Amino acid sequence: MSRSAHPAGPRHADVLPEGHPSAPPADLNHLDRKVWASTVTRTPDGVVSVGGIEVTRLAEEFGTPAYLLDETDFRERARAWRTAFGADADVFYAGKAFLSRAVVRWLHEEGLNLDVCSGGELTTALSGGMPADRIAFHGNNKSVHEIETAIRAGVGRIVLDSFQEIVRVAHVAQSLGKRQRVQIRITVGVEAHTHEFIATAHEDQKFGIPLAGGQAAEAVRRALQLDGLELIGIHSHIGSQIFDMSGFEVAAHRVVGLLKDIRDEHGVELPEIDLGGGLGIAYTSDDDPREPHEIAKALNEIVARECEGAKLRTPRISVEPGRAIVGPTAFTLYEVGTIKPLDGLRTYVSVDGGMSDNIRTALYDAEYSVALVSRTSEAAPMLVRVVGKHCESGDIVVKDAFLPADLAPGDLIAVPATGAYCRSMASNYNHALRPPVVAVRDGEARVIVRRETEEDLLRLDVG
Numbered sequence: 001m002s003r004s005a006h007p008a009g010p011r012h013a014d015v016l017p018e019g020h021p022s023a024p025p026a027d028l029n030h031l032d033r034k035v036w037a038s039t040v041t042r043t044p045d046g047v048v049s050v051g052g053i054e055v056t057r058l059a060e061e062f063g064t065p066a067y068l069l070d071e072t073d074f075r076e077r078a079r080a081w082r083t084a085f086g087a088d089a090d091v092f093y094a095g096k097a098f099l100s101r102a103v104v105r106w107l108h109e110e111g112l113n114l115d116v117c118s119g120g121e122l123t124t125a126l127s128g129g130m131p132a133d134r135i136a137f138h139g140n141n142k143s144v145h146e147i148e149t150a151i152r153a154g155v156g157r158i159v160l161d162s163f164q165e166i167v168r169v170a171h172v173a174q175s176l177g178k179r180q181r182v183q184i185r186i187t188v189g190v191e192a193h194t195h196e197f198i199a200t201a202h203e204d205q206k207f208g209i210p211l212a213g214g215q216a217a218e219a220v221r222r223a224l225q226l227d228g229l230e231l232i233g234i235h236s237h238i239g240s241q242i243f244d245m246s247g248f249e250v251a252a253h254r255v256v257g258l259l260k261d262i263r264d265e266h267g268v269e270l271p272e273i274d275l276g277g278g279l280g281i282a283y284t285s286d287d288d289p290r291e292p293h294e295i296a297k298a299l300n301e302i303v304a305r306e307c308e309g310a311k312l313r314t315p316r317i318s319v320e321p322g323r324a325i326v327g328p329t330a331f332t333l334y335e336v337g338t339i340k341p342l343d344g345l346r347t348y349v350s351v352d353g354g355m356s357d358n359i360r361t362a363l364y365d366a367e368y369s370v371a372l373v374s375r376t377s378e379a380a381p382m383l384v385r386v387v388g389k390h391c392e393s394g395d396i397v398v399k400d401a402f403l404p405a406d407l408a409p410g411d412l413i414a415v416p417a418t419g420a421y422c423r424s425m426a427s428n429y430n431h432a433l434r435p436p437v438v439a440v441r442d443g444e445a446r447v448i449v450r451r452e453t454e455e456d457l458l459r460l461d462v463g
């Protein structure tokens with residue numbers, strides 16, 4: 001999902017199949033700061049380290065494949081979002097990107113809120129100690145049981161996703177003798193520039209209530225009438241891995257337009273708007289993400305301007321970054337196994353994981369980068385495809401990349417920017433054991449999600 005490819009350079013014609021779009025980087029040992037977590041560095045002896053610990057040591061202690069998460073980087077990113085938006089806004093980390101109790105604790109300590117979208121995420125959030133009133137509950141098909149659990153727990157808001165859910169949540173709240181704070185998620189009709197599967201604001205899809213045809217206005221009418229609901233705002237999430245702010249601009253314009261219509265019709269100024277998550281990160285050197293302070297400035301300005309135009313009090317803004325916080329903080333460490341050169345094509349490098357720990361390449365054609373991390377090499381660049389060990393030819397982790405030609409079985413390679421939507425979308429395909437997440441900070445490593453074992457697999461098999 002990188003946006004552009006490097007132009008082919010004649011110097012590298014010998015390592016590229018004809019017509020191949022990219023060229024190798026000048027120095028394969030160089031770690032591009034854009035894609036690696038902040039404490040990742042190469043030690044003088046050539047081994048890459050994170051949080052002050054060499055990956056060779058981490059591999060010995062925790063095995064491979066493993067997700068290595070830079071806790072310092074995570075906290076810095078969380079704090080940067082919090083600081084950028086300030087006291088007049090709320091940052092809800094989107095738990096779907098990656099959630100564990102340790103992460104919940106860090107978020108709590110750094111002053112962030114949490115967005116969950118299932119009973120399982122809600123349980124993890126509560127179990128990690130996030131105060132319920134700082135949790136937002138999302139989802140297009142929340143079960144009555146999930147709704148009941150969320151309301152009983154006292155979640156700060158439920159984001160209503162359909163006409164049926166407006167009634168369902170109101171009914172459950174009333175039966176529990178409560179009035180639930182809610183937002184209504186609308187689709188503003190924006191075509192976000194991202195992969196079709198992760199664009200969510202155009203109308204022909206399952207999320208939200210369309211603004212078009214007055215449907216969102218009708219949803220507001222109904223919600224305002226129901227005793228079990230306290231409507232606090234409007235929610236919009238336009239998609240994921242987005243670099244261009246213009247989609248957010250259109251979304252803010254339309255959400256504020258709805259707030260104005262609500263004021264005109266009902267005499268009510270809703271106090272909050274949520275503009276969702278979706279900010280892109282660098283997966284390869286070609287991606288240029290924006291910093292949280294730039295995003296905050298842009299969003300605050302857009303909303304303030306729109307509200308001034310509509311003569312509305314500026315509502316409290318919230319945002320829901322997931323990938324932009326956790327994505328760059330982790331990399332996946334693999335051990336190289338079979339290496340298969342295919343003449344005139346490329347070399348297939350098999351690792352000890354694959355689509356079970358990173359489905360994003362197969363699912364979205366996502367682009368990743370890769371580096372040799374257990375040593376440096378001065379060998380010539382070799383065009384590789386990093387593949388897993390699953391029984392599927394689409395089992396690709398990195399589609400096109402360069403590694404040194406002296407790569408050998410037993411070398412450690414790492415794929416950066418795998419903190420978001422990798423462990424959280426991991427599977428047991430071929431009965432693979434899902435890798436651990438190891439948090440590293442100031443010379444200390446600690447497992448925050450342990451590796452699955454064969455006993456774990458067999459425990460579920462009760463036949």
Ligand code: LLP
Nearest residue numbers: 094237240241277278279320321322323421
């Ligand atoms: N808020 C809502 C309502 C969402 O649906 C999402 C993501 C987010 C926030 C966080 O978006 P982020 O800041 O992480 O982009 N599995 C896909 C991404 C799916 C995103 C789903 N919703 C991927 O791997 O790219």
